[in-house]
Amino acid sequence: MVMLAGIVTFSVGLTGCGSKSTNSATTDNIDKDQYINIPIDKDNIKTLDPSKATDVASGYIFQESMEALAREEVKGGKDVFVKAGAERWSVSSNGKTWTFHLRKNKWSDGKTVTAAQYAYSIKRTLDPNIASSYAYLLVGAGIKGASDYNSKKGTVDQVAVKAVNDLTLEITLDKPCAYFEKLLSGRLFLPQRQDLVEKYGEKYGTTYDTLVYNGPFKITELQGGNKVVMVKNESYWDKKSVKLSKVTMPFMKDENSRMNALQSGEIDSVAVNTQEWVDKFKQIGKFNQEVGDQPDTYFDFYNTTTKYFKNAKIRKAFSLALDRQDYFKLIAKGIGKPAYSWVPYSLQIGNDIYRSKVPEQLKGSKEDPKQLLAEGLKEIGADSDPSKMVIDYLLPGTDVSNKEQGDYMLNVLKTKLGVTVKCDYMEWAQYLAQIDKGKYDMCFTDWVGDYNDPMTFFDMWETGAKIENNGWSNKEYDALIEDAKGTMDQSKRLEDFQKAEKILLQDEAIISPSYFKGKNEFVAKYVKGTESPLFSMGKELKYAYTSGRDK
């Protein structure tokens, strides 16, 4: 998933629902009034239509108000993939057919949640008339008939997603997919109600009352630019675990406002982006600090069709010119980790953390960027004087953080390599259009993983993938990725990914990673029971509660 560079981690506040007596595992008194306030760092969400909503904020709202086949939780300090909408599932011996046995659950309007609704949802996302930006994930996973249907070459009936009966869902793939299971907690596998879609037509998803909810909470108010309000969903199958009676998510785009709101007690948790605020909140002493990784890499990439960046040595020179430690302290403000490789720390391959198995490629590189540049310039027969090089650097926004990024790179590339950089700040829509047209030399952006498998960071660079148009095509790379897609053998896949990462960063140097985004949240001490799984869209509130709020 592409995010606007500089977007703050979507931080969720937890409001605890108080449930009476039985469930508290602690001896503290649970507050009588169980509610929580967590800010959304955006203006608004685009839509509540699960097939069309692509942003993190709506993903978070879905996480709390709906239930997919699985749910990300944290048990015993470890991230677990909990069976949620489905009680259990199994895959056939040839790895191609997945069968899901659903749990008994009801929608907030009392109707039963059925397998047909999950099937309908998947097919709807693939519907070419809906033109969902996420259809590619379903197609990439290899669901039979998905690709044809989505590109109008086939019919919806040919999509191999079937409700065998009310509580059994069957999905057939073209070939085994090693990461298919990892997709199950995402919005692609939320059920949708066909009757409501047909009833509201175009208006479906534009207001909260055009949907019903099957998750821990249901939405009772949504005012764009103001706030989202949810209450405990009494129809939810696991409602006895839910202690909060009310969750409020105010939209707070301005960073200062969020910081002020935490101090004044209006919100219960916030994600922090600078060291100064970290120190300040620590000093106030009323909050717990939560630090962690995020599956989000910030990086520069090069347009390999332009004069200078055709050459791999020149690209590498630019990549190595960056002093990642210095950059990390200054631009990333010390939150997260400097990135000497592409795949972030949080991603797992199988049960292992990818990064623990694959050392960071660019660390300890001994090559001299200036020399590389000189060699590269010679290879393309250009003037050996670097000051004659003028590079267009495209940035995805006009706000302060993008300006800092631009100023910094301008400075670095001038002092380390002697090249002149012109920064082009653009609004998001325009920025995307420029990239698609290939009108840039170098570009800054970030990439957020869609699911917990390294593949989400690799399939975007395949030939023909239209995620970032950089004119790069490499047969060896493609072969490695196809291999990793087709096998279930995790150690083989690890090897493939490792080789692929080397190609991306060292041999071809088509990208220059800058830093891995981190999470640094401050949560009021009276908030308990929240969970922050890595691939969740925000704090999991299902088990949360408050204790000691008004002390």
Add this chain to the structure above:
Amino acid sequence: MIKYTIKRFIYMIITLFVIVTLTFVIMHAIPGDPLASEGRNLPTQQRENLYEKYGLNKPLSTQYVIFMKNLILKFDLGESYSYPGVTVNSIIKEKAPVSGIIGGEALLFGVVIGIVLGIIAAFKKGTGIDYVVMFIAIIGVTLPSFVVATLLQYFFTVKLRLFPTTGWGEMKHTVLPAIALGFGQIAIYARFMRNSCIEVINQDYILTADAKGTSNIKLVTKHILRNAIMPIVTMFGPAIASVFTGTFIIENIFSIPGIGRYFVSSITNRDYPVILGTTVFVAVLFIISVFVVDILYGLIDPRVKIIDKM
């Protein structure tokens, strides 16, 4: 009088027409594609589907005709690109009143305080009080509104816990934003009031009233106010319309679901229908309020003869 009204009305329609056309043309001249982020990961066929759905693949002139037809016949301003399924009309209906409330409060704040300061300064013209008062008024104009808003928010929500930092729904949510917005307007009204009061004060009839022993307060309310307030009334026209688009920064900081913010983000997202729709809305407001003010002006001030104005 009727003739004048009709004439003005016709001019209003023509003006509106030109504004809308101009905005349409300028809007489409901006590079950038509203569906860029939607259409990215889609195979070509689907991308075309999307464009077709929004009518973006038709030539500009056809799009223009469609838009104007919808506007004139059905008052339908179309559907937003950024928010699928949401009509521009509903956006304006929901958000405009919010900005209107804040802007209105800010206007009131600025005008009332401005008038009071202006009168005081006029009476004490040339003395220290005159300078102090004008100085206070001018401070408001010299600080950018985002600075004022940030300061206000910090002091009154964190240090003093008097008001909520953000949000909308109750009276208390409107106070800080209105003050932040109105602060910068005090000086404008104060200066105009001061100047026009000075002129009026120098008139003979004021001297007469003063000589007759009329108290200052009565002087002000009975004689000076009505005559001196003319320039301020003329400013009301444009001020009312600008209320709707000038609130952007404040709405951002205080998380107010108003139209200023929506409008600016629609420009950056190239959400053409919202841009056009909001422009039409604000332009209509502006033109109508100028028109009303002109009529009022003619009614209040006997020296101005409407017939001769044209």
Add this chain to the structure above:
Amino acid sequence: MTELSKKNFEILGCEDFNSDEIVRPNITYGQDAWRRLKKNKIATFSLVLLIVIFILAIVGPWLRPQFGINEINQKITNIKPNAVHWFGTDNLGRDLWVRTWQGARISIIIGLAGAAFELIVGVIYGGISGYFGGMVDNVMTRIVEILNSIPYLILVLLIVLIFNNKGIFPLILAMGITGWVGMARLVRGQIFSIKEQEYVLAAKALGSKPLKIIFVHLLPNIVGVMIVDITFAVPSYIFSEAFLSYIGLGVQSPNTSLGVLCSSATPNLIFYPFQLFWPSLVICLIMLTFNLFGDGLSDALDPKQRQ
């Protein structure tokens, strides 16, 4: 009755018949205005302060030549003002004295250029419209009304975006396009009120061409109003630029303006207030001095207050 003889009378000459003349020395409008202005202490002080700021804007960065505008240095970020960095440093370790005065330069240039644009276009347009009156005036006024009705922000944003944010010129163009309307209207109004004066009639009778009449006879008499409008226009352009910078559409990096400095310092207000303080102070002073000077100037140039 005593006899009156020639001896008792002395011929004084004809000079006494000058008693109808104006008693005070004959000074021109300009001289009188200047005299009144000088007497206005606040206005004079403002003028002096303004000149000081102008000089600092030009000279400021040269006083600390060792620091560039975009010299990023991770080791000296966010330092409070001290002997080495007179205004302190910013988020990226850049010296704020240099950046503030560089920003002031750009802001002032924008202000002056915008005002100049407004002056030229507004005066010509308003002059023609006011002088010719009738149909010409009607059409031209309608056009002005139309332009005025497009919300300022829309026009500015659209123009800046069309030119893709490149450089200061589109910025000035965008702001100027919406600004000249006020000047044109002012000029037109003034011309209406003086064009029926007798000296204009005389000039017409003598056969002067319209353009000559406008520029030689009418304009000098409304110079007062024009000047006053300019002194308020300059700061308003500077302010508008600050607003645009806040949205991200003002001056682009690595160039900076006072508006950019203010908006990038705002997030740090709680921790490093000095970063916001300096550029705000400079904007504040520029606005203040222009306004106070403008006030004084308008009082001085007001013929009704002639002493």
